[in-house]
Amino acid sequence: MRSYQSVLILKPDLEESRVDEALAKIGEFIKSNGGAILKTEKWGKKRLAYRVKKNRFGVYLNIYHTLEPSGVVDLEKKYKLFDLIIKFMVVLLADDELERALGREEEVEGEKAAATEDTKDTKDKKDNDE
Amino acid sequence: MAETTKKRSFFSQKICRFCNDDDSKVYIDFFDIKALKPLISERGKIVPSRISGNCAKCQRLLTRAIKKARNIALLPFSVQH
Numbered sequence: 001m002r003s004y005q006s007v008l009i010l011k012p013d014l015e016e017s018r019v020d021e022a023l024a025k026i027g028e029f030i031k032s033n034g035g036a037i038l039k040t041e042k043w044g045k046k047r048l049a050y051r052v053k054k055n056r057f058g059v060y061l062n063i064y065h066t067l068e069p070s071g072v073v074d075l076e077k078k079y080k081l082f083d084l085i086i087k088f089m090v091v092l093l094a095d096d097e098l099e100r101a102l103g104r105e106e107e108v109e110g111e112k113a114a115a116t117e118d119t120k121d122t123k124d125k126k127d128n129d130e
Numbered sequence: 131m132a133e134t135t136k137k138r139s140f141f142s143q144k145i146c147r148f149c150n151d152d153d154s155k156v157y158i159d160f161f162d163i164k165a166l167k168p169l170i171s172e173r174g175k176i177v178p179s180r181i182s183g184n185c186a187k188c189q190r191l192l193t194r195a196i197k198k199a200r201n202i203a204l205l206p207f208s209v210q211h
Contacts, residue, residue, distance in 0.1 A: 007161070007202050043161075049206040058203065062161070089202045091160075100157060 001066050003038070003098045006030075008079065009087040012045060012057035019059060022084050026063065029078045033071030039064040039102055053086045064093070064101055148188040158191045160198035166205060170196065174206040 010022060019042070027037055043060035052058065067075065072090060079088040093101070148156050148165075158165065169177050169184075169192060176196055179189040199205040 009203065046204075048203040049200070050203060052203055087203060089198070091198065096155070097157065 001034075002069055003064065003066050003093045003095070004035075004072070005091045005093050005101070006061075006063045006065065006075075006079075007089045007091070008061045008063070008085050009048070009052065009058035010061065010084050011086055012055055012059060014059055014084065018084070019061075022082075023061065025082070026061075026079075029075055029082075030063075030065050030067065033067055033075050035065050035067035035071065035075075037063060037065045038098075055086055058086060064098065144183040146183060146185040146188050148192070149185055156188055156191060158188070158195040160195040160202075161204060162195075163199065163204055166192070166196055166199060170205060172209065174209045 006026075008026070010019060014022070023040065030037060041062040043062060045057055045059050048056055048058050076088070076090060079085050079090075148158060150156065160166075169182055171177055176193055179186065182189075184192065196205060200207050
């Protein structure tokens with residue numbers, strides 16, 4: 001059993017309840033591959049540095065979990081097939097990195113950023129239309 | 131000679147901005163955009179340690195962190211003009 005960090009980007013126009021649903025489903029994916037969730041962080045809606053599947057924004061989720069090394073490929077496959085996820089990355093964590101991550105308090109920064117970016121969102125929609 | 135002093139004045143720091151005073155292990159998180167942003171150029175390129183003044187070890191960790199951040203759309207691969 002090793003520890004991993006999954007960073008997922010969900011579609012930007014999801015409501016909070018849909019995000020939680022997705023999170024529950026992702027939890028099942030991880031469990032079915034012999035892992036367990038250690039910590040989840042919602043970074044909220046963020047502006048993407050480049051367009052991903054024509055989206056300029058995305059809802060970020062960060063999950064620390066354990067997993068059987070043989071299950072990584074299968075988990076990635078499931079992420080890929082899950083239609084709400086537009087991009088994902090699974091990173092292997094060393095023990096000290098995990099300890100550090102679990103000790104860190106969740107920052108409130110994400111919420112603030114989401115609030116300011118919502119105003120930008122309307123502007124970007126115009127850009128998309130062009 | 132004048133040129134070098136000019137350069138130095140622009141990037142005045144010649145000390146590694148990640149190394150701790152007490153020799154404890156350095157961590158550079160790929161999602162800590164605040165820490166990474168000053169170390170990429172306007173074009174999205176990684177700033178060389180020659181200019182930023184980072185030590186070699188931290189620069190290696192930094193490039194890895196930046197490349198991970200690029201993969202997950204936190205930092206740009208390139209910025210179009």
